[in-house]
Amino acid sequence: MTKSTFLHLRFPFSFFLLPVFLFGVAVAQPEGWIRVSLVFFILHFLLYPASNGYNSYFDQDEGSIGGLEHPPEATKNLYHWSLVLDLLALGLGLLIDWKFSLMLLVYGLASKAYSHPSVRLKKRPIIGWLAVGFFQGYFTLLMTVYGISSNSFNIFDWQWQLPALLSTLLLLGSYPMTQIYQHREDEKRGDFTLSLKLGILSTFYFTGAFFFVSTLGFIYYFKETYSIQIGLLFIILMTPVVGYFFYWFLKVRRDTSMADFRHTMRLNLVSALMLNLFFLIFALNL
Template sequence: MKKSTFLHLRLSFSFYLLPVFIFGVALSEWENWIRLLLVFFILHFLLYPASNGYNSYFDKDEGSIGGLENPPATTKDLYNWSLLLDLAALGLGLLLSWSFCLMLLIYGIASKAYSHPMVRLKKRPVLGWLSVGIFQGYFTFLMTVHGVSGISLGSLMEWNWQLPALLSSFLLLGSYPMTQIYQHVEDEKRGDITISLILGVLGTFYFTGIFFFSAGLGFFIYFMETFSLQISLLFVLLLSPVTLYFLYWFTKVWSDQTKADFRHTMRLNFVSALMLNLFFIIFAINLR
């Protein structure tokens, strides 16, 4: 594997997608640690890196991308490895069940449609935004629950699974446009009309702020009604650093839009993922 290929797999970026997995594990009734660790490995070390690499290969970004401030040029090696990792994910997934393997396949196809030139959902602002929010949130939550617990696909249609899955997507739908805010020039040059590009820099902040508040309120009510007021308050407390950094960054961008850059975006992503991971770990331990 070439060094450039390894960098474009962006293994560290899986940290930002970890909260949905921990949330799914926390709510699942599971007993098999080997099964849980296998699902974790498949998603975070095979499926997600394969998706990152495949999209990087077709995007051929020259500017900063999520997890890479100065991405190296992509090669055919990256394309081959992304497909190999996908096949490895499917092979290991089949050890758990055919239905889990099928969900991995569906996720893989959806992620490829985002950047492949024949479909390129990235050029379609609403469809691209929805596909990322739904598959990285709603679909991944249900895939995690199914993978670690082995409950039937039909059972996943019950409201006790559908509601947290929808809340997961709502959080992703709000945060995803913010990850595109520093790529406006390159996206426009390439003809990719993202939701953030349409909203503009300040519009992206307003949009994310509204979604983040709404998702936070939804989680607060869900935890209070389903579990306890203490869990709801803990959620608000641990997410407060995210809110404070978001507001701090917004005040800087308000006076200077060049501050809507890669480094500030990655800091917001890191703080958000860190606090969500911390909350869901505490939440999972409390339920066990």
């Protein structure tokens, strides 16, 4: 594995996708931690990096991408390693069962469709946005719950469906913000992302509206299913995220060049830190 390939796999970027996994652990409350550790490793050290590498290879970005401000050249070595990690994920997934491995395969194929030139969902602003929100939110939460649960259960039960839908709602709001600094390169390549269609300021309005609605949904869910105290803790821990969001928004209103890579990554980091902290507390204190 070359240094360029290792960087493009973006293992640290999996931290930003960790909240959905932790939410799944919190609602499933598994009895044993061996399956939890296995599913965590498969998702965050194999499946997600494989998706990162595969998409980087076909994107051939010259500017900043998520987790890499100055990405090196994406070579054929990256393409091969992304497939190797995919195969390892599918193989280890069979240790859970074939259904879990099939879920991994479906996720992998969906992520490849986002950037592969024969499909390239990235060129379709609405479909691409919905696909990312669905698979990184709804699908991943159900996949996590299924993988870590030692007992059989009905995956279509509202007990699992509501958290899955809330995860997608949160992703649908936050994902356009991750595209906000790539408008110039996306436009040059013909990738008409949702953020590019909305424009810089409208992307902030869009994300703010979705975050508000999803927060109401989470509070309702915690109040009705667990306790109002958990809902209040969610509000408290989301306060730094809201604070940084408005701080950055005011800077962008004065100068749209502030909608750049570094501010985007800071918002992602603050958001991931607070969400991971919340779901970790939620998982350990029920």
